[in-house]
Structure formats: structure tokens, C-alpha cells
Amino acid sequence: MTKKMVIMLIIVGVIFGGIFGYMGFRSYMMKKYMSAGGTPTVTVSATTAVMEEWQPQISAVGTLRALRGVDVANEIAGLVQSVNFKSGDNVKAGRLLVQLNADADIAQLQTLTAARDLSKTVYERNKKQFLAQAVSRASLEADAADLKVKQAQVAQQEAQVIKKTIRAPFAGRLGISSVNPGQYLNAGEKIVTLQALDSIYIDFYLPQQELSRIAVGQAVVAGTDTYPNKKFNGRISAVSPKVDLQTRNVQIEAVLANSRHELLPGMYATIKVQSGKPERYLTIPRAAVTFNPYGETVYIVEEKGQSQAGKPSLAVRQAFVTLGPARGDQVAILKGIKEHERVVTSGQLKLKHGSPVVINNAAPPSNDPHPAPRDP
Known part of the structure; x- marks a missing residue:
């Protein structure tokens, strides 16, 4: 009986010794970690939220059609x-x-x-x-x-x-023809296509709820993947008096300037209709927004005293935001941040609320309201 008690006491002593040893080691490591500076500093890029003027736009995809075109x-x-x-x-x-x-x-x-x-x-x-x-x-x-x-x-x-x-x-400009002298032509046989290209129509469709924002004479801007760095200006020339029963869309016709004959009938183009007066929005890069199932957030950079070198010590605060319209690489913020506050634009995956940061804007993400494709 005495032998069993001795063994049990030894086992209990070993267990408690291990527990107290682990707690002491953890306390030592925590002190060492805190003395080394606590949470590691994360390098991020950041930008300032600013108020910018936005031109309301309606986007669509359209098909180009000659102002006048015929098969002769x-x-x-x-x-x-x-x-x-x-x-x-x-x-x-x-x-x-x-x-x-x-x-x-x-x-x-x-x-x-x-x-x-x-x-x-x-x-x-x-x-x-x-x-x-x-x-x-x-x-x-x-x-x-x-x-x-x-x-x-x-x-x-x-x-x-x-x-x-x-x-x-x-x-206009003639197409390709295979008619030759000596050839017999039946009545109504196509000889060659003729297309007037100095100006060109673009036909596109918009949902019926956009009708109140559309009027003849409104400015439009079109772009194509054929000329990714060029925009073609024009104006709405006609609005169909009938809404399609199947899609509830209405057909819109606009005329684009095409003096160099770069646009050809049958091409497709993206089109933006300038609708309404310009509005001012608090604007940040899209890259600053983190999308989560529970909502969109940004990390706001704030000063937290001074570092040992005498410079401001920076940390981040996570904040929920309400997003507005987007354009290019930018997004409007309706609620959640204030003008002139700095937001993190890269490095968010390493952050959590309160993380210390240092800002390095050597390679900031794109912040272009009208980005264009670039050659690799």
C-alpha cells in the first residue's frame, strides 16, 4: 500500500511540475515577446479618402450600324x-x-x-x-x-x-466584289456593299427604369476592344417609342463621330451615357475594400502616440463601410469613413483590428477612374 502511494505521489508531482513549468515558460516567453515590441509591425500601402466629382453614367453594350448602308x-x-x-x-x-x-x-x-x-x-x-x-x-x-x-x-x-x-x-466606302466584265448578272444580284462611315450609329438597349434618365441629345462615349485606348464621342439620336414585351428593354440609337472610319458596321462597343448632373462622392480605391459575408470593411490608419525614434506610431482600425457607385478602379463610400482619413490599400490579409503598421507606397494599387487595357 505504501509503495502504491509513493508511485501516485510521484506521478502527481510530475504532472503538477509539468503544469507549473509550462506556465512559467509561457510567462517567460510572453515577457520576452512584449519586450521585443508585441504584435509585429505590418508594411502596407495607404491612400487618403478624398471628395471627387462623379459624372453619373449608364453603361451598356451596343452594335454599330452604318449611317447609310446598302448592297448595290x-x-x-x-x-x-x-x-x-x-x-x-x-x-x-x-x-x-x-x-x-x-x-x-x-x-x-x-x-x-x-x-x-x-x-x-x-x-x-x-x-x-x-x-x-x-x-x-x-x-x-x-x-x-x-x-x-x-x-x-x-x-x-x-x-x-x-x-x-x-x-x-x-x-461611302465600297466592300469587296467579285463581279467581272463579261459576267451575266440576274436582276437584283448583289454587286458590292456600300457603307457611309463618316458617322456611324450604335444601337443598344436599356431597362425601362432608365427611361427617365434618357433623352435625345444626351452625350455618349463609346469604346471598343479594337482601339482600347481611344474613346468615340456622340449623342443619342432616337429613343424607341416601344418597350420590348419579353425583356422590358427599350432600344436606343446614338450617332458617333467616325471621321477616320475606324468603326465599322457590325462591331460591338461598350457605351456610357452621361446622365444627370455631376455629383461629389468620398472616393477610395476598390483595392482598399475587403469584402466579407458579413459586410464590407476597410482598415483606417490612425496615429497611436510616438515610436522610440520620435516618429508617429501608426495602427489600423477596422471599420464597416457602405459602398456607393463604382467607376474603374475607384468606389464611392456613402458611410463609414470621413474625408482625409487614410485607408490601407494593400496588405490587408496580414492585418487585424489594432495592428501596428508602417506605410510604404512604393508600389500602390491602381486608382484610375477610367482604366484602359495595357500591353503585357
Whole structure:
């Protein structure tokens, strides 16, 4: 019995010795940690929240359409006599494009013209004889009717000859054509596309709730991935009077300046409609916001006394914020921080409320309201 008690006392002594030893070691390490400065200082980048003017915008994606565009075609069938353009030419209105063989039509026109002239001569002669009561009124009226028929036949044949000459209906750029001299064209066959490009339409759709913010004449700015660093200005030219029953969207048409013909029909473009008067918002970089399931937060940099070197000692305070609209790399803050407060823009993953920090803005995150893609 005495032996068992001794063993138990030894075991209990070892256990308590371990506990007290661990507590003493932890106390020693805590003192050493505190003497070394406590929580380690985190290097972050930071920026100041400032009030900036924002232009309210409505964004959409649209499709470009030529101000005037048509597939030039022949109205009547015929054999191609000459092709008077090259693919891709810029042409003026009335420029001769294709001449169909019209020899037979011209010969027929000459025949009809001669018949008309003869009919006119007969009518003029019988008119004088009628005044001299040498011919009857019925005979004169028959001559007049015959002259009108001959004149109509000439006019019809002239139109037939004119249709053998295909001209550009308006100024623009020609597309690619495979029509060649000697080729027979059926009526209505496409010869070449013609697109007017000095200005260009962009068609886009907006939800019906945006109608109150849209009006003809409003300024728009469009951009394409083809020219990522260039913006194209224009204005709304028309608003559809009908809302689509399926999508509840309304079609909007705007006209963009395109003097260098960089925009082409069929391209898509992003478009921003300048809507309403500019507003002022407290603005910070998006990178400063930490998104969590329980809300959005930022780390605000505050001074906490002075360091041993005599410089201000900085620490962070975590604060919930209410976000407003966003533009580019920036976001508006409606509630949660004040103007001129500094917020952390990088290094948040290492922070917690009260963490000491040092600021290094050697490589701050982007803070561009209108960022553009850059070449790698």
C-alpha cells in the first residue's frame, strides 16, 4: 500500500511540475515577446479618402450600324461591260460603278425616238390643217394620242438604258466584289456593299427604369476592344417609342463621330451615357475594400502616440463601410469613413483590428477612374 502511494505521489508531482513549468515558460516567453515590441509591425500601402466629382453614367453594350448602308444591285439583268471601281474604294455619290451592255437597248431607243419625232411632225402638220379646216378634230386627236404613246415609249426605253448604268447612291466606302466584265448578272444580284462611315450609329438597349434618365441629345462615349485606348464621342439620336414585351428593354440609337472610319458596321462597343448632373462622392480605391459575408470593411490608419525614434506610431482600425457607385478602379463610400482619413490599400490579409503598421507606397494599387487595357 505504501509503495502504491509513493508511485501516485510521484506521478502527481510530475504532472503538477509539468503544469507549473509550462506556465512559467509561457510567462517567460510572453515577457520576452512584449519586450521585443508585441504584435509585429505590418508594411502596407495607404491612400487618403478624398471628395471627387462623379459624372453619373449608364453603361451598356451596343452594335454599330452604318449611317447609310446598302448592297448595290442591278435592277435589270444584263451582261457586265465594265467594272469601274476597286474593292475598298471610297466613292462619291453618283460615281459610276458598273456598266451593263446596253447596245440593243440604245438601238431600240433610237428607233423609238425616230418614231416619236415622226409622230410629232405629223401632229404639228395636222394641227395647222385643222386650223384651216382641212382635217377633222377626230383625226387631230388621234394624232395627239399617237404622239403621247410614242413619247411614253421613248421615256420607258430611256429608263431602261439608264438602269444599265449602276452608280453609287451616296458617298461611302465600297466592300469587296467579285463581279467581272463579261459576267451575266440576274436582276437584283448583289454587286458590292456600300457603307457611309463618316458617322456611324450604335444601337443598344436599356431597362425601362432608365427611361427617365434618357433623352435625345444626351452625350455618349463609346469604346471598343479594337482601339482600347481611344474613346468615340456622340449623342443619342432616337429613343424607341416601344418597350420590348419579353425583356422590358427599350432600344436606343446614338450617332458617333467616325471621321477616320475606324468603326465599322457590325462591331460591338461598350457605351456610357452621361446622365444627370455631376455629383461629389468620398472616393477610395476598390483595392482598399475587403469584402466579407458579413459586410464590407476597410482598415483606417490612425496615429497611436510616438515610436522610440520620435516618429508617429501608426495602427489600423477596422471599420464597416457602405459602398456607393463604382467607376474603374475607384468606389464611392456613402458611410463609414470621413474625408482625409487614410485607408490601407494593400496588405490587408496580414492585418487585424489594432495592428501596428508602417506605410510604404512604393508600389500602390491602381486608382484610375477610367482604366484602359495595357500591353503585357
